[in-house]
Amino acid sequence: MSxxxxxxxxxxxxxxxxxxxTEVLLFGGLFILYSVxxxxxPKEFISAGKELNVxxxxxxxxxxxxxxxxxxxxxxxxxxxxxxxxxxxLGGTIACAAIFMINKYFEWSAKIHHGIYPGSPHMKEMMxxxxxxFNLYYLTTGLHGIHVVIGGLILTWAMILIKSGRVxxxxxxxxxxxxxxxxxxxxxWIFIFPLYYLILH
Amino acid sequence: MSDVTATATSxxxxxxxxxxxxxxxxxxxxxxxxIGLLYFWCIVxxxxxxxVLGLLIRLELFAPGETIMGPQAYNAAxxxxxxxxxxxxxxxGIPAAFGNLIMPIQIGARDVAFPKLNLFSWYLYxxxxxxxxxxxxxGGGPPDTGWTFYVPFSAQTSTNVSLAAMAVFFxxxxxxxxxxxxxxxxxxxxxxxxxxxxxxxxxxSLYATAWIQILATPVIGITVAxxxxxxxxxxxxxxxxxxxxxxxxxxxxxxxxxxxxxxMVLPGMGVxxxxxxxxxxxxAFGYKAIVVxxxxxxxxxxxxxxxxxxxxxxxxxxxLIFSFLTFIxxxxxxxxxxxxxxxxxxxxxxxxxxxxxxxxxxLLFTIGGLTGLVLGAAATDIHVHDTYFVVGHxxxxxxxxxxxxxxxxxxxxxxxxxxxxxxxxxATVAWGVIFIxxxxxxxxxxxxxxxxxxxRYWDYLPEFTGLNQLATVGSWILAIGLILMFVxxxxxxxxxxxAGANPWGGASLEWQISSPPTMENFGEEDPVVTHGPxxxxxxxxx
Numbered sequence: 001m002s003x004x005x006x007x008x009x010x011x012x013x014x015x016x017x018x019x020x021x022t023e024v025l026l027f028g029g030l031f032i033l034y035s036v037x038x039x040x041x042p043k044e045f046i047s048a049g050k051e052l053n054v055x056x057x058x059x060x061x062x063x064x065x066x067x068x069x070x071x072x073x074x075x076x077x078x079x080x081x082x083x084x085x086x087x088x089x090l091g092g093t094i095a096c097a098a099i100f101m102i103n104k105y106f107e108w109s110a111k112i113h114h115g116i117y118p119g120s121p122h123m124k125e126m127m128x129x130x131x132x133x134f135n136l137y138y139l140t141t142g143l144h145g146i147h148v149v150i151g152g153l154i155l156t157w158a159m160i161l162i163k164s165g166r167v168x169x170x171x172x173x174x175x176x177x178x179x180x181x182x183x184x185x186x187x188x189w190i191f192i193f194p195l196y197y198l199i200l201h
Numbered sequence: 202m203s204d205v206t207a208t209a210t211s212x213x214x215x216x217x218x219x220x221x222x223x224x225x226x227x228x229x230x231x232x233x234x235x236i237g238l239l240y241f242w243c244i245v246x247x248x249x250x251x252x253v254l255g256l257l258i259r260l261e262l263f264a265p266g267e268t269i270m271g272p273q274a275y276n277a278a279x280x281x282x283x284x285x286x287x288x289x290x291x292x293x294g295i296p297a298a299f300g301n302l303i304m305p306i307q308i309g310a311r312d313v314a315f316p317k318l319n320l321f322s323w324y325l326y327x328x329x330x331x332x333x334x335x336x337x338x339x340g341g342g343p344p345d346t347g348w349t350f351y352v353p354f355s356a357q358t359s360t361n362v363s364l365a366a367m368a369v370f371f372x373x374x375x376x377x378x379x380x381x382x383x384x385x386x387x388x389x390x391x392x393x394x395x396x397x398x399x400x401x402x403x404x405x406s407l408y409a410t411a412w413i414q415i416l417a418t419p420v421i422g423i424t425v426a427x428x429x430x431x432x433x434x435x436x437x438x439x440x441x442x443x444x445x446x447x448x449x450x451x452x453x454x455x456x457x458x459x460x461x462x463x464x465m466v467l468p469g470m471g472v473x474x475x476x477x478x479x480x481x482x483x484x485a486f487g488y489k490a491i492v493v494x495x496x497x498x499x500x501x502x503x504x505x506x507x508x509x510x511x512x513x514x515x516x517x518x519x520x521l522i523f524s525f526l527t528f529i530x531x532x533x534x535x536x537x538x539x540x541x542x543x544x545x546x547x548x549x550x551x552x553x554x555x556x557x558x559x560x561x562x563x564l565l566f567t568i569g570g571l572t573g574l575v576l577g578a579a580a581t582d583i584h585v586h587d588t589y590f591v592v593g594h595x596x597x598x599x600x601x602x603x604x605x606x607x608x609x610x611x612x613x614x615x616x617x618x619x620x621x622x623x624x625x626x627x628a629t630v631a632w633g634v635i636f637i638x639x640x641x642x643x644x645x646x647x648x649x650x651x652x653x654x655x656x657r658y659w660d661y662l663p664e665f666t667g668l669n670q671l672a673t674v675g676s677w678i679l680a681i682g683l684i685l686m687f688v689x690x691x692x693x694x695x696x697x698x699x700a701g702a703n704p705w706g707g708a709s710l711e712w713q714i715s716s717p718p719t720m721e722n723f724g725e726e727d728p729v730v731t732h733g734p735x736x737x738x739x740x741x742x743x
Contacts, residue, residue: 011314011389018381022419029423029453033438036449044444119435128444135436135443139427 044129406471623693
């Protein structure tokens with residue numbers, strides 16, 4: 001990750017893993033709030049959770065899992081010298097990120113269309129626990145969405161470096177770290193999906 | 202960095218070796234020493250601003266009623282005093298400034314693991330600092346919530362809390378990346394022979410601190426981000442009318458901010474652990490115990506956050522558990538104090554300025570720690586909660602602890618970095634003045650708190666007037682001491698006599714290289730370590 005004379009791959013990956021811990025803890029705050037408020041308002045969470053569309057969530061889960069597969073394979077491809085395959089797979093990952101965000105856009109607009117968004121008149125009529133659920137839903141998936149976009153940008157940057165040859169079959173740690181970040185984005189979704197879309201049904 | 206030519210013999214060391222000229226040689230440099238100095242000067246500047254705000258607060262409290270400012274200005278002044286001192290001075294103080302300057306050298310490295318990331322951290326720090334300062338002059342006026350940003354007030358006040366909260370987010374991000382860099386550096390860049398049990402105690406304390414920075418800081422990130430969301434888009438996760446719970450804000454806030462107390466004080470303990478053996482001319486007593494206690498503080502300190510909330514509404518069982526855990530943290534802290542004293546015992550003590558500041562750390566931190574137990578015990582805490590006793594207590598820990606350690610580090614390591622020595626007599630006098638002013642100011646606060654004066658209030662009952670005036674006079678003495686100290690140190694490092702490579706007779710690696718160090722710290726060959734950091738006999742000092 002640095003312009004140091006000797007590239008220390010273990011160090012670079014070590015640093016990345018530490019960074020991923022901090023991301024987990026960042027989302028951890030939201031998951032703590034989820035667990036506390038779920039314990040306090042189980043009925044409201046269930047009634048509000050039914051509003052979420054499991055098909056949107058499930059579809060996006062499939063899209064993200066596929067994208068993670070693409071990233072994993074792309075790293076192996078680069079290490080074996082298949083540069084074009086690697087670039088293609090990374091392009092696929094970024095396409096998946098785009099599909100995820102488009103999906104999210106439709107999902108959110110449908111909710112907003114029904115008057116469900118923070119501070120809306122419709123939300124003011126709901127029970128407090130339901131409002132909490134939707135606030136949490138928007139903030140958690142919103143923060144995750146920001147991470148999807150950042151992850152997509154990081155992978156694009158890695159693609160540019162691969163294209164220019166700076167990241168190559170002998171020097172690939174940047175791609176691996178970018179891939180680790182992408183897996184984290186995926187991993188967090190793996191927790192968001194059941195908590196918001198599945199267990200409340 | 203490889204384009205550095207043979208200027209290694211220059212007596213100005215790394216100051217003469219820059220890629221770019223002028224200011225760009227500093228703000229684009231990835232050299233850990235230059236970044237350390239960037240931090241150092243920014244931190245000193247913000248410390249001075251914080252001191253001025255503190256003096257203004259004391260001046261307002263010189264007499265009951267309005268003295269120099271109205272209540273709103275007073276609220277803003279103590280909020281800014283807190284935000285600046287905590288987020289811009291104490292937290293980055295020792296790790297970002299002296300950690301960057303000294304830590305890589307102590308383990309025999311030429312730089313940190315990620316030099317570019319290190320520079321990026323400084324930019325995040327400056328961005329956060331600029332945002333914090335901007336929040337004073339924009340929006341609805343300077344924030345008036347106190348540095349803790351408690352909801353619901355912080356979510357409702359019309360002052361510019363949103364920008365200040367984002368400033369905290371950026372400063373936290375900077376802190377995380379510094380921690381990440383340091384942990385990786387200690388794991389990966391130790392030179393040949395620098396085994397874990399030969400790492401100087403200062404670096405050990407930074408290592409423990411860095412773990413807290415990594416694991417606790419993200420929580421304050423999400424907390425202030427949620428506060429921002431509540432203010433800006435109205436998604437009130439802490440708003441009772443939306444089903445939220447303000448107590449959850451306090452939990453999340455302290456899950457970071459209590460461990461942050463150890464981010465503040467652990468590096469100071471490291472400074473003291475490094476200084477005491479050198480000036481006692483004895484190996485550190487109980488080196489391993491000090492190492493383990495640093496890690497134990499980092500661990501146990503993460504489990505005690507709710508002791509800030511005894512009066513906020515928690516079950517008695519929760520209060521009992523957090524009170525018990527709080528007492529546990531006292532054990533590793535006490536281990537350190539006893540080890541320092543045992544190191545001094547029967548040593549041939551050189552009473553130079555760094556040691557004086559380190560000794561005042563031990564005394565003041567111990568008083569701060571023991572009064573902390575008064576607050577950690579739920580029964581007594583209920584009595585003194587939110588009084589000036591608390592203010593006196595945490596100034597003993599933060600200023601008497603970390604502040605003194607910062608000054609000790611300045612007197613100990615700046616001659617290494619600049620290669621010049623300050624006037625030791627003036628430094629000793631300044632230390633005495635600071636110590637006297639400090640005790641008058643903060644002991645008085647504890648007494649007036651015990652008598653029932655609440656903290657954060659703009660006004661007070663007439664019977665507290667005498668003690669408040671005494672405290673304010675103490676703040677003036679303290680300020681005179683600080684001015685004397687800074688003027689002397691800064692005059693010394695620019696105009697003083699050459700300090701030489703090893704002015705104090707230290708045995709750790711930073712004293713084995715020239716002052717100032719060269720760009721690459723060490724010569725062609727990496728150093729090989731054959732003895733511990735306090736083995737003065739093998740190092741040829743004794």
